[in-house]
Amino acid sequence: MKHVIVFASGQGSNAAAIIDFFAGHDAVTVALIVCNNPKAGVVALARAHGIPLLLIDKATFSDAAAFARKLEGYNPALIVLAGFLWKVPETVVRAFAGKIINIHPALLPKYGGKGMYGMRVHEAVKAAGEAETGITIHWVNEHYDEGAAILQAYLPVAADDSPERIAQRIHRLEHYYLPRAIAFLLD
Ligand code: GRF
Numbered sequence: 336m337k338h339v340i341v342f343a344s345g346q347g348s349n350a351a352a353i354i355d356f357f358a359g360h361d362a363v364t365v366a367l368i369v370c371n372n373p374k375a376g377v378v379a380l381a382r383a384h385g386i387p388l389l390l391i392d393k394a395t396f397s398d399a400a401a402f403a404r405k406l407e408g409y410n411p412a413l414i415v416l417a418g419f420l421w422k423v424p425e426t427v428v429r430a431f432a433g434k435i436i437n438i439h440p441a442l443l444p445k446y447g448g449k450g451m452y453g454m455r456v457h458e459a460v461k462a463a464g465e466a467e468t469g470i471t472i473h474w475v476n477e478h479y480d481e482g483a484a485i486l487q488a489y490l491p492v493a494a495d496d497s498p499e500r501i502a503q504r505i506h507r508l509e510h511y512y513l514p515r516a517i518a519f520l521l522d
Contacts, residue, residue, distance in 0.1 A: 336363070336364050337362055338409055338411050339357070339365050339412065339517060339521075340366060340367045340368075340369060340409055340413075340414045341353055341354075341365055341367070341368050341369070341414075341415050341417050342370070342415065342416045342417065342423075343368065343370055343377040343417050343418050343419055344370065344371055344375055344418055344419050344420040345376065346375070346377070346418070347375060347376045347377030347380045347418070348376075348418075348506060348510065349417035349438060349506075349509055349510065350380060352509070352510035352511075352513060352514055353517065354380070356515075357514065357517075357518075363521055366411065367386070367388075368380070368381040368386050368388050369388075369391060369406075370388065370391070371390075371391050371392065371419070373390055378390070389405070396421070396424050399426035399427050402424070403426055403427045403430040406431070411434060412434065413520060414431055414434055414436070415436055416435065416436065419437075423435065423475065425477050435475040436472055436475060437472070437473055437474075437475050437480070438470060438472050439456075439471045439473065440456050440457070440505045440509065441456045441469065441470070441471065442467070442468060442469040442470075442487055442489070443471040443473060443484065446459050446468075447481075451480070453502075454499075457501040457502045460492065460498075460501060461496070461497070466491065466492055467492055468490050468501060469487055469489040470486075470488050470508050471484055471487050472485045472486040472512065472513060472516045473485055485516060485520070486516050488508050488512050490504055490505060
């Protein structure tokens with residue numbers, strides 16, 4: 336079995352899509368969920384599916400080497416940042432070089448970087464009058480949202496689309512492509 340570790344901070348709908356996609360899969364399993372927010376939806380999700388959960392706080396990142404060793408204990412083939420809002424420490428990024436991916440709800444390099452997450456992204460896309468937006472699945476390196484792209488999927492934006500409507504459709508794209516990108520990378 337190839338082990339996937341999913342990092343998430345919020346609602347966890349992408350984590351849910353990954354869990355559902357690999358439920359009963361013969362080669363890939365979600366071995367651990369890492370979360371920095373005890374109130375996040377993803378915590379209940381992990382419990383409901385009996386998936387080990389690691390709740391972390393800022394102190395966890397101050398001893399990044401110990402954190403990396405803990406992750407190593409789960410023998411991950413891939414670490415997936417699925418709506419994880421903290422910057423992963425460089426020590427961890429280096430320890431798992433070529434094994435960490437992130438999903439971003441826009442067509443990077445547009446609408447990326449610090450502070451660009453969640454609805455802020457879709458509001459910015461709307462405010463700029465973009466005719467299209469999309470998702471980017473990319474490798475994680477030491478610079479936020481700057482690793483090489485693995486996959487981008489495009490979404491047309493109509494003049495009367497609200498940021499909320501854009502967000503809903505972006506989530507649907509994410510839920511489709513993220514599990515399949517993981518399967519492709521691990522095949
Ligand atoms: C997603 O839009 C993802 O692209 C971004 O954060 C959001 C997380 O949503 N990085 P969810 O928690 O998976 O529902």
